[in-house]
Amino acid sequence: MHNKRLWFIGLALISVVSSTLAQTTVVFSDVAVLPMNTTKILPHQDVVVENGLIKTIKPTARNKYANATVIDASGKYLMPGLxxxxxxxxxxxxxxxxxxxxxxxxxxxxxxxxxxxxxxxxxxxxxxxxxxxxxxxxxxxxxxxxxxxxxxxxxxxxxxxxxxxxxxxxxxxxxxxxxxxxxxxxxxxxxxxxxxxxxxxxxxxxxxxxxxxxxxxxxxxxxxxxxxxxxxxxxxxxxxxxxxxxxxxxxxxxWYFVNYTQITLDSLKRRRGLDRLPTALLQSWNQTMENYLSQQARKHPDSLRKEQVAENQYxxxxxxxxxxxxxxxx
CATH class of the missing domain: 3.20.20.140 (Metal-dependent hydrolases)
Structure with missing residues (x-):
């Protein structure tokens, strides 16, 4: 329940930030940036966003931002969306x-x-x-x-x-x-x-x-x-x-890992995010996947041996x- 509460709080924050980003200046202050052009993390950065676009990324100091929404992001990470x-x-x-x-x-x-x-x-x-x-x-x-x-x-x-x-x-x-x-x-x-x-x-x-x-x-x-x-x-x-x-x-x-039984049903069940789905939907999905993987195992008998997945040449x-x-x- 605690994790679900945090998840909904996170969505509310996304809603507030996304609507704010499109209209004004937002600063993510003292955040660790994960850039895509290097494997190094850039710690303690101020990321300034104006009208939905990143304007500057600079080290956190005693920066002053007039008429901006400043989000204290210390201890957190910022990266491009997936x-x-x-x-x-x-x-x-x-x-x-x-x-x-x-x-x-x-x-x-x-x-x-x-x-x-x-x-x-x-x-x-x-x-x-x-x-x-x-x-x-x-x-x-x-x-x-x-x-x-x-x-x-x-x-x-x-x-x-x-x-x-x-x-x-x-x-x-x-x-x-x-x-x-x-x-x-x-x-x-x-x-x-x-x-x-x-x-x-x-x-x-x-x-x-x-x-x-x-x-x-x-x-x-x-x-x-x-x-x-x-x-x-x-x-x-x-x-x-x-x-x-x-x-x-x-x-x-x-999809091919699942279709050619390269992943067991137990490992699928452990994937993060499934606990966010309605119970009835999960039960229906579980039954469907059990039937599907059993059918695929019969079609590709060399690909699945009990809980040990064998490599499929395709x-x-x-x-x-x-x-x-x-x-x-x-």
Whole structure:
């Protein structure tokens, strides 16, 4: 109960500070700063924020700040907000947990930016409310309702739909699957012409290499690379195309750790934050996960042996892909 009380106090502070930051000058006084360009912590700093933007960071002294809200942050740390670049927003309340609770949990965890990758027609209005400070939530980037192989559209219909999505405020086009190579070529051409980026699931095989140079801006789940043996020239070419065309990757490896039974249910239950969820929702989640992991263990019998997790080659391949793509991060 004590931890939950602190959590709600923290959310209240976030609400007050975020509304204050957008309007005036706020000083975080005597705070330890965690910068992103060095591993060293900068102790005893004053961070001055004006109208939501950091103006100065300087050592704490006898600094005077007129007409500013000064927050005594001694003994605390300040760092840039985290970003979750692949979320699916909850579309309805379930057991007392809905969109507002989803946003609150992310803010409480220090996540200040979300990228929604399962778009809905209501998202532009939601983004507007967040941008105007009328809804407490992380900054939100939105992809359009996804394209898939089930929905074949003519070139004219695709053009009208892409223009509609862009004018509505969607910032990305999400591709789940494609009905044909010709259709994908048409979509990429329209996206370039309308100046809106493609993201999502990458097509496999020959089309994957083509997609890397055809306008896809971000690949989800490291899709496409898994069909390429790492020690073959095709993989090296894919890496070069990825870097040359500045294609981003959103690995979502944690999902694969769960999907391929690289994480036991007990370890999932111990994850921080689950105690913030409604009891009925946790019970439903627990039963669903037990059934799901049992099913996956039958599909991948070598990946889970009692409580000892064995390495899955599919997951290991994705980890190796990351090392080859971004060696400086390992």
């Amino acid at each position: 970003a979750d670049m692949h979320v699916h927003l909850p579309r309805k309340d379930q057991f007392g947990y809905g969109l507002d609770q989803f946003f609150q949990l992310h803010l409480a965890a220090g996540i200040t930016t979300l990228r929604s990758m399962r778009g809905d027609e209501a998202d532009p209005e939601l983004q507007r409310l967040i941008g105007e400070g009328k809804k407490l939530a992380p900054d939100l980037y939105i992809s359009a309702p996804p394209f898939s192989a089930r929905y074949w559209l003519s070139s004219d219909s695709l053009t009208r739909l892409v223009r509609q999505y862009k004018s509505s405020g969607f910032q990305l086009l999400k591709v789940l699957s494609i009905p044909s190579v010709t259709w994908y070529d048409t979509l990429t051409q329209i996206a370039r012409k309308e100046n809106i980026r493609l993201a999502g699931h990458a097509p496999a095989g020959v089309l994957f290499a083509k997609a890397l140079g055809q306008g896809i801006g971000c690949i989800e789940h490291l899709g496409g690379y898994e069909t390429l043996p790492i020690d073959k020239p095709d993989f090296d070419e894919a890496v070069q195309r990825t870097l040359a065309n500045k294609v981003y990757n959103c690995p979502t490896l944690d 997951v290991l391949h994705k980890l190796e892909v990351l090392k080859r793509l971004y060696p400086e991060s390992h």
